[in-house]
Amino acid sequence: MTPQAIGATTWVxxxxxxxxxxxxxxxxxISHDSICMLNAGGEPARVSVEVFYTxxxxxxxxxxxxxxxRAHHQRINDLRDPEPxxxxxxxxxxxxxxxxxxxxxxxxxxxxxxxxxxxxIAYPSAL
Amino acid sequence: MTPQAIGATTWVxxxxxxxxxxxxxxxxxISHDSICMLNAGGEPARVSVEVFYTxxxxxxxxxxxxxxxRAHHQRINDLRDPEPxxxxxxxxxxxxxxxxxxxxxxxxxxxxxxxxxxxxIAYPSAL
Amino acid sequence: MTPQAIGATTWVxxxxxxxxxxxxxxxxxISHDSICMLNAGGEPARVSVEVFYTxxxxxxxxxxxxxxxRAHHQRINDLRDPEPxxxxxxxxxxxxxxxxxxxxxxxxxxxxxxxxxxxxIAYPSAL
Amino acid sequence: MTPQAIGATTWVxxxxxxxxxxxxxxxxxISHDSICMLNAGGEPARVSVEVFYTxxxxxxxxxxxxxxxRAHHQRINDLRDPEPxxxxxxxxxxxxxxxxxxxxxxxxxxxxxxxxxxxxIAYPSAL
Numbered sequence: 001m002t003p004q005a006i007g008a009t010t011w012v013x014x015x016x017x018x019x020x021x022x023x024x025x026x027x028x029x030i031s032h033d034s035i036c037m038l039n040a041g042g043e044p045a046r047v048s049v050e051v052f053y054t055x056x057x058x059x060x061x062x063x064x065x066x067x068x069x070r071a072h073h074q075r076i077n078d079l080r081d082p083e084p085x086x087x088x089x090x091x092x093x094x095x096x097x098x099x100x101x102x103x104x105x106x107x108x109x110x111x112x113x114x115x116x117x118x119x120x121i122a123y124p125s126a127l
Numbered sequence: 128m129t130p131q132a133i134g135a136t137t138w139v140x141x142x143x144x145x146x147x148x149x150x151x152x153x154x155x156x157i158s159h160d161s162i163c164m165l166n167a168g169g170e171p172a173r174v175s176v177e178v179f180y181t182x183x184x185x186x187x188x189x190x191x192x193x194x195x196x197r198a199h200h201q202r203i204n205d206l207r208d209p210e211p212x213x214x215x216x217x218x219x220x221x222x223x224x225x226x227x228x229x230x231x232x233x234x235x236x237x238x239x240x241x242x243x244x245x246x247x248i249a250y251p252s253a254l
Numbered sequence: 255m256t257p258q259a260i261g262a263t264t265w266v267x268x269x270x271x272x273x274x275x276x277x278x279x280x281x282x283x284i285s286h287d288s289i290c291m292l293n294a295g296g297e298p299a300r301v302s303v304e305v306f307y308t309x310x311x312x313x314x315x316x317x318x319x320x321x322x323x324r325a326h327h328q329r330i331n332d333l334r335d336p337e338p339x340x341x342x343x344x345x346x347x348x349x350x351x352x353x354x355x356x357x358x359x360x361x362x363x364x365x366x367x368x369x370x371x372x373x374x375i376a377y378p379s380a381l
Numbered sequence: 382m383t384p385q386a387i388g389a390t391t392w393v394x395x396x397x398x399x400x401x402x403x404x405x406x407x408x409x410x411i412s413h414d415s416i417c418m419l420n421a422g423g424e425p426a427r428v429s430v431e432v433f434y435t436x437x438x439x440x441x442x443x444x445x446x447x448x449x450x451r452a453h454h455q456r457i458n459d460l461r462d463p464e465p466x467x468x469x470x471x472x473x474x475x476x477x478x479x480x481x482x483x484x485x486x487x488x489x490x491x492x493x494x495x496x497x498x499x500x501x502i503a504y505p506s507a508l
Contacts, residue, residue: 264387266387266388266419266421266483267485268417268418268419268452268483268484268485268502269415269417269454269485269487269500270417270452271454274409306419306421306450306451306452307451307452308451308452308453308454309451311450312450342409344417344452344454345452346417346418346419346421346452346483348387348419348421359500361498361500363496363498365405365409365410365496366405366410366494366495366496367494367495368495370489370495370496370497370498371498372487372498372499372500373500374485374500374501374502375502376502377388377483377485377502377505379387379388381385381387
């Protein structure tokens with residue numbers, strides 16, 4: 001199959017939250033919030049993430065590159081530049097890419113002894 | 128990046144339910160149903176929530192404001208005016224906003240000792 | 255607000271499955287698969303559900319009515335006519351309505367001591 | 382009802398991951414990632430799955446047929462040709478079909494004693 005970009009260039013995650021606390025072996029069972037991205041196309045996708053908070057101005061952009069024809073699962077916990085995103089704080093994400101990608105949002109919550117999971121395809125926008 | 132409103136002005140959550148009972152420390156582990164909203168635009172969004180029930184007329188509007196460029200995660204448990212939404216009762220939500228927003232629906236169920244999570248982007252409507 | 259139908263008239267749930275077995279008090283903690291529906295409009299919605307299986311012909315229609323301006327959360331476990339849907343069997347659902355509705359699919363799995371949850375807005379079709 | 386194909390011919394799952402390890406009786410409680418598909422139409426759907434990785438070229442196609450008017454829930458764990466998909470590795474999926482289908486992505490994670498579930502309708506593309 002020839003490389004073909006699939007998806008949209010703007011995506012929104014509205015329920016961002018890194019559970020504060022974990023049980024189980026690291027790194028797999030560390031509580032985390034992730035954006036899982038596919039770049040199915042033939043060009044690298046330059047992705048910028050903007051983080052919105054409840055009571056202060058948005059922070060970003062956090063910049064990533066997803067190579068051509070690659071998956072990239074990004075834990076929000078691991079973003080560092082311009083600043084870490086703190087556990088226990090509500091946020092939303094706007095993910096913009098210069099080529100179409102697909103974004104899925106997943107959380108693993110291991111605050112209690114047994115982990116909980118949630119996932120949804122993010123909201124794609126034509127903007 | 129310049130503020131740009133993203134999303135839709137009508138959203139639906141069809142599986143509304145506040146689990147009756149909780150285990151674990153408050154407030155994080157209290158069973159709850161939430162609508163997580165992003166207003167990415169430059170104007171405050173006036174949001175009204177209408178609650179639909181199985182066997183009586185809808186109740187609302189519940190009125191909220193999501194400031195410009197802000198996240199707002201609203202626990203349904205915490206809505207009070209015109210009346211509380213009771214745990215253990217099936218409901219649906221219609222969320223309307225005067226500016227485009229994005230809505231994600233999440234439930235944390237801690238009725239048993241270990242919590243369960245579910246989440247989905249709500250249904251956006253052109254209406 | 256004036257009653258206004260919202261949604262689509264055909265919806266698909268592709269991952270249908272009633273977990274065979276439960277732990278915890280009935281009925282809340284009985285393992286179940288549900289379709290949660292909103293009829294926001296001013297007319298009753300006549301809903302028919304068709305059940306697709308892996309290795310036999312589809313079964314249905316299962317017929318329901320969602321009254322005007324009402325929520326209706328239907329456990330698949332409770333459908334009886336033309337026949338029950340058995341636990342432990344893979345299925346898909348096509349939900350058709352004569353008026354626009356919104357459908358969300360949720361499963362509670364209590365086969366193990368602590369329950370698990372999953373939910374997604376179903377797939378809306380223009381057909 | 383007459384058979385009528387519903388859905389799209391290209392679907393994306395961005396958060397692919399088979400949890401490495403399981404608790405509970407096989408096969409139900411084996412950790413798995415699944416794509417649940419409905420072919421509501423009157424013709425068999427020839428489905429090909431392409432698997433994208435973080436650090437190597439995509440692998441595929443994995444070929445399946447979903448018969449007319451049938452459900453097919455496919456565990457990713459069970460795909461073998463051209464090669465198995467390994468537990469503990471991040472991936473994304475592009476699912477293409479020669480007739481419209483609907484795809485829902487579900488994971489059961491039983492690495493810990495109590496299972497966790499997540500599900501979302503996959504991302505449908507017009508491509």
